[in-house]
Amino acid sequence: MAASVQVLAFDIFGTVVDWHGSIQREVQALYPAVDGDAFARAWRAGYKPAMARVMSGELGWTLIDDLHRMILDQILPDFGLDHLGEAERRHLNRVWHRLDAWPDSVQGLTRLKRRYTICTLSNGNIGLLTHMAKRAGLPWDCVLSAEVFRAYKPAPETYLGVARVFDLAPAQVMLVAAHHDDLAGARACGLRTAYIERPLEFGAGHPKDVAPRQGNDLHCSSIGQLADVLGC
Numbered sequence: 001m002a003a004s005v006q007v008l009a010f011d012i013f014g015t016v017v018d019w020h021g022s023i024q025r026e027v028q029a030l031y032p033a034v035d036g037d038a039f040a041r042a043w044r045a046g047y048k049p050a051m052a053r054v055m056s057g058e059l060g061w062t063l064i065d066d067l068h069r070m071i072l073d074q075i076l077p078d079f080g081l082d083h084l085g086e087a088e089r090r091h092l093n094r095v096w097h098r099l100d101a102w103p104d105s106v107q108g109l110t111r112l113k114r115r116y117t118i119c120t121l122s123n124g125n126i127g128l129l130t131h132m133a134k135r136a137g138l139p140w141d142c143v144l145s146a147e148v149f150r151a152y153k154p155a156p157e158t159y160l161g162v163a164r165v166f167d168l169a170p171a172q173v174m175l176v177a178a179h180h181d182d183l184a185g186a187r188a189c190g191l192r193t194a195y196i197e198r199p200l201e202f203g204a205g206h207p208k209d210v211a212p213r214q215g216n217d218l219h220c221s222s223i224g225q226l227a228d229v230l231g232c
Helices: 019-030 036-045 047-055 064-079 086-098 105-113 126-136 156-165 180-188 223-229
Strands: 007-010 117-122 142-145 173-177 192-196 218-220
Touching: 007 156, 019 036, 019 086, 036 047, 036 064, 047 064, 064 086, 064 126, 086 126, 105 117, 105 223, 117 126, 117 156, 126 142, 142 156, 156 173, 156 180, 173 180, 180 192, 192 223, 218 223
Parallel strands: 007 117, 007 173, 117 142, 173 192, 192 218
Antiparallel strands: none
16 A cells, blocks of 8 residues: 555644644733633634535635635624734734644654655645745645635545646545545545544544544554654
8 A cells, every 4th residue: 555655645734733722822822811722613613614605606716714714703703802903813814824733743744755745635725834834844845725626625626636736546645634524535536545643633621532433544643653654
């Protein structure tokens, strides 16, 4: 299996970077009276419904930056922040560009990069992913996004699009993600899959079930362990 795979495509939010902890820390630093944990989870909760509006055709193609801003404007009154002006809202919305990597991500990716082409496959837009990589030191060979394919995961166009970009068969691409629905979408398109455990994705107070499930080629506790398994 490992010998046939040439490209490792990584989900980003939750898999490579800690969106919850990063947002919680920044919100609590900027607005100490706000429950940063609840704020982060409320913001993320609007993510799939917003994307569904795009995929159903209710909204035209919309970048994740703009969807994040729509959700942000909706939840600010719930946290007593509806008084924020445009500059403050814009700065807060770009927290998604400033997410911190999980502690194992940079070193693990650097090891994997020696043997494989590593790229993003995220619903985040290209500008967001590029700014994030620059800040966090994520060593991507290529930044691929739903923006490239004008479709959000789990649409088949995203997974098959990676194979087309690199002129590979789908089985020569492995999706690496901490989300079973994402991995199921990739498997349905013929990609290999590796699950990464991120039990604290939603914060220490809301641990995820990371027990192995059938279907994935690999199940690893970290990106570092993935590098171990793949001999990097």
